[in-house]
Amino acid sequence: MRPTTTQQGAQRKRLSFSYPSRNGLFAATTPFTAPAITLPPGHFLALPPTHAAPSAPSTTTSTHADIPTSAQTVTPNLAASNLAPNTSTTASADFEVDVRTGFLPFDAAVERLPAEYTVWEEALWAARGEGVVGQGLALGVDGLKEQVWRKGIEEMPVLPIQSLLSSLPELRRAHLVLTYLLHFYVHSHPTLPIPRTTPLPIPASISVPLLAVCPLLGLPPILTYADTVLYNSHPVHLHAAPSFERNPYVKSLVTFTNTSDEAHFYLTSTRCELAGVNALSIMRASLDEAFMADSLSLTRLTGYLNDLAAMIDHIGDIILDVRNGCDPAIFYHLVRPWFKGGDSDGPNSAGWAFLGVQDATAADLSSAAEHEAQASTSTQAAGGEQPPLKGRKFSGPSAGQSSLIHALDVFLTVDHAPKQPGATAEESFMIRMLMYMPAPHRAFLQHLATVPHPIRSLVTANAGKRPALVAAYDNALEALKRLREKHMRIATLYIIQQARRPPTAELIKMGAIPPPVAETQVAKDGQKHVVLQATSLSEIIRDEEQVLRLQREEQEEGDEEVRGTGGTALIKFLKMCRDNTVGAKLVGGRQ
Numbered sequence: 003m004r005p006t007t008t009q010q011g012a013q014r015k016r017l018s019f020s021y022p023s024r025n026g027l028f029a030a031t032t033p034f035t036a037p038a039i040t041l042p043p044g045h046f047l048a049l050p051p052t053h054a055a056p057s058a059p060s061t062t063t064s065t066h067a068d069i070p071t072s073a074q075t076v077t078p079n080l081a082a083s084n085l086a087p088n089t090s091t092t093a094s095a096d097f098e099v100d101v102r103t104g105f106l107p108f109d110a111a112v113e114r115l116p117a118e119y120t121v122w123e124e125a126l127w128a129a130r131g132e133g134v135v136g137q138g139l140a141l142g143v144d145g146l147k148e149q150v151w152r153k154g155i156e157e158m159p160v161l162p163i164q165s166l167l168s169s170l171p172e173l174r175r176a177h178l179v180l181t182y183l184l185h186f187y188v189h190s191h192p193t194l195p196i197p198r199t200t201p202l203p204i205p206a207s208i209s210v211p212l213l214a215v216c217p218l219l220g221l222p223p224i225l226t227y228a229d230t231v232l233y234n235s236h237p238v239h240l241h242a243a244p245s246f247e248r249n250p251y252v253k254s255l256v257t258f259t260n261t262s263d264e265a266h267f268y269l270t271s272t273r274c275e276l277a278g279v280n281a282l283s284i285m286r287a288s289l290d291e292a293f294m295a296d297s298l299s300l301t302r303l304t305g306y307l308n309d310l311a312a313m314i315d316h317i318g319d320i321i322l323d324v325r326n327g328c329d330p331a332i333f334y335h336l337v338r339p340w341f342k343g344g345d346s347d348g349p350n351s352a353g354w355a356f357l358g359v360q361d362a363t364a365a366d367l368s369s370a371a372e373h374e375a376q377a378s379t380s381t382q383a384a385g386g387e388q389p390p391l392k393g394r395k396f397s398g399p400s401a402g403q404s405s406l407i408h409a410l411d412v413f414l415t416v417d418h419a420p421k422q423p424g425a426t427a428e429e430s431f432m433i434r435m436l437m438y439m440p441a442p443h444r445a446f447l448q449h450l451a452t453v454p455h456p457i458r459s460l461v462t463a464n465a466g467k468r469p470a471l472v473a474a475y476d477n478a479l480e481a482l483k484r485l486r487e488k489h490m491r492i493a494t495l496y497i498i499q500q501a502r503r504p505p506t507a508e509l510i511k512m513g514a515i516p517p518p519v520a521e522t523q524v525a526k527d528g529q530k531h532v533v534l535q536a537t538s539l540s541e542i543i544r545d546e547e548q549v550l551r552l553q554r555e556e557q558e559e560g561d562e563e564v565r566g567t568g569g570t571a572l573i574k575f576l577k578m579c580r581d582n583t584v585g586a587k588l589v590g591g592r593q
């Protein structure tokens with residue numbers, strides 16, 4: 003006889019306390035084994051796990067150990083923090099996963115911090131040109147407006163975060179405001195020499211409170227998907243449950259460009275997250291059936307997996323809808339450059355030095371100054387070769403940080419873990435992105451990855467007598483493959499194609515970086531070189547991205563070399579993710 007719902011509930015409850023794995027975000031037996039990559043010194047993945055502060059970290063003595071990080075041991079030590087998720091139960095709320103809004107917080111995002119933090123809000127408002135298109139700070143331009151604003155940030159007081167501690171929505175807003183300020187500061191900066199050879203110093207007024215807020219949310223000190231999407235969206239009716247038909251998400255609180263295109267770009271992801279709520283509840287119901295695993299459960303599971311496929315297709319269609327409100331050229335030339343992280347110059351990125359933070363002040367600053375000196379000496383002495391530099395190299399925001407897509411992968415046992423030691427940045431990308439999610443969402447994925455009755459094992463065990471179950475499982479994976487193919491179409495349209503087209507005069511007027519003055523020269527060795535003909539420093543700054551484009555064209559390697567926000571060789575990487583999805587299929591897969 004089937005147990006009653008109450009019995010099932012009681013069993014589930016017991017089950018929930020038996021999930022043991024706290025030794026790693028994803029235990030070694032799970033599909034998401036931590037990649038064995040060699041991390042450069044100071045890499046955030048090499049730092050200790052999330053700092054567990056019972057109270058607010060000091061605003062003047064934070065150290066880099068405060069940065070939520072992780073890695074070989076990726077378990078965030080959140081228990082001691084009063085904002086930490088309670089992972090001792092399966093209750094979704096403990097993971098900040100809401101039954102109505104999924105990974106989006108149910109409580110409306112705070113639109114403005116309390117009066118004590120007015121200076122931050124006003125700095126953000128000023129950077130955005132008071133919400134008027136074209137009036138905000140410009141990219142990589144050392145104009146008077148930018149200089150005045152940056153000086154204001156450098157002289158801004160270092161505010162304590164104590165007053166934010168009692169409110170999770172305010173802490174989220176603080177992370178959002180500070181990281182938008184951070185990106186405005188960095189990308190309105192003249193970044194000479196190109197690429198920078200010394201870390202870009204981040205003023206203490208941003209870095210100290212940011213590094214204090216980060217561990218409380220389990221986020222790194224950089225703009226993340228949580229900031230641009232999860233904490234940044236409002237539905238029409240703030241205090242009612244969001245819904246596609248009755249109460250859709252319509253507003254992005256903060257953008258860099260004040261364009262509706264940027265808002266639509268963020269809101270597309272918000273809508274994906276909202277569409278994912280049904281997928282999450284069906285995953286949960288499926289796991290309940292997997293626990294029972296009797297004949298009726300297997301029949302139900304078959305239906306659930308087919309339903310899940312339809313839901314995944316819906317999410318894929320929403321991704322395609324980004325085209326109905328976000329112009330690809332505006333996205334590529336005006337919006338996307340603001341997202342670049344401290345790692346955006348590839349392995350040789352100088353990164354960002356967070357000032358005012360104990361170990362950064364002394365070490366990063368002196369090493370920066372030292373390197374400036376050494377760079378010129380060694381340039382002469384060693385033919386231009388420069389010593390390695392110290393800096394924090396975090397990646398810019400990416401929807402690859404969406405816990406929803408990761409949850410689908412984990413649930414269906416799609417393995418994105420690098421297959422061998424010495425993984426490239428691309429191969430370890432999906433795992434790295436876990437550390438850019440709020441800690442409770444990481445914990446949720448950990449939980450999902452360690453359920454004692456994974457769907458795949460159940461389907462495999464019943465494959466002989468349940469062909470419809472196998473077909474349904476593969477059907478869900480096919481849908482996830484289709485989602486990734488739709489996403490690849492979007493990435494091609496918004497990045498690959500745009501990288502080949504210089505911005506129009508209209509876009510340049512709006513703040514896009516104009517095409518470079520550059521020409522190709524053939525050197526003595528027969529090699530072709532792209533040579534800048536810039537006449538001023540600001541032209542050199544503006545030319546950076548376009549020169550890379552010209553170099554790529556010279557190499558005739560086409561799309562493969564265009565890099566995504568997270569520094570990935572884009573198309574190759576996206577194909578790899580799609581192939582991993584297909585590889586998980588039971589019929590025609592590779593596992």
Ligand code: HEM
Binds near residue numbers: 572579
């Ligand atoms: C104009 C819209 C979009 C563009 C141009 C775009 C671009 C990119 C790029 C360049 C990457 C490579 C990683 C990186 O460098 O960040 C990426 C990865 C990814 N994006 Fe998007 N994206 C878009 C919309 C979305 C949306 C709406 C979602 C769903 C929430 C999404 C989900 C993902 C995921 C999950 C990855 C990791 C790779 C994978 O799982 O296949 N993207 N995207």
